Amino acid sequence: MEGQQTDQDFSSRLSLDPPVAGNPICCDVAMRQATEQEIEMLKLNVPDMTCGHCASTVTKVVKSVDAGAEVTIDLPAQTVTIASAADAAKITAAMDAAGYPAKAA
Numbered sequence: 866m867e868g869q870q871t872d873q874d875f876s877s878r879l880s881l882d883p884p885v886a887g888n889p890i891c892c893d894v895a896m897r898q899a900t901e902q903e904i905e906m907l908k909l910n911v912p913d914m915t916c917g918h919c920a921s922t923v924t925k926v927v928k929s930v931d932a933g934a935e936v937t938i939d940l941p942a943q944t945v946t947i948a949s950a951a952d953a954a955k956i957t958a959a960m961d962a963a964g965y966p967a968k969a970a
């Protein structure tokens with residue numbers, strides 16, 4: 866019977882799709898909004914970055930501006946590649962203040 870079939874489909878769909886504890890809809894929306902922000906790739910030349918300690922300081926400085934930033938450091942080339950939704954000027958200003966002036970690579 867057609868009605869019965871529909872009921873079965875509905876209940877099996879429910880059992881396959883339980884509500885996920887700790888992951889309410891509101892968080893899902895927040896996540897989606899975060900990923901929809903414009904992520905810009907920023908490649909900077911940081912001549913004062915000379916060792917691993919500098920590299921970790923630079924990473925911390927960038928992450929203090931945008932905790933979600935992806936920071937890739939090429940120490941021999943003294944470049945930092947940053948994927949961030951934050952304003953590039955804010956990032957370079959923070960690096961400057963920390964003693965690591967940067968310019969576009």
Ligand SMILES: [Cu+2]
Pocket residue numbers: 914915916917918919920
């Ligand atoms: Cu250093």
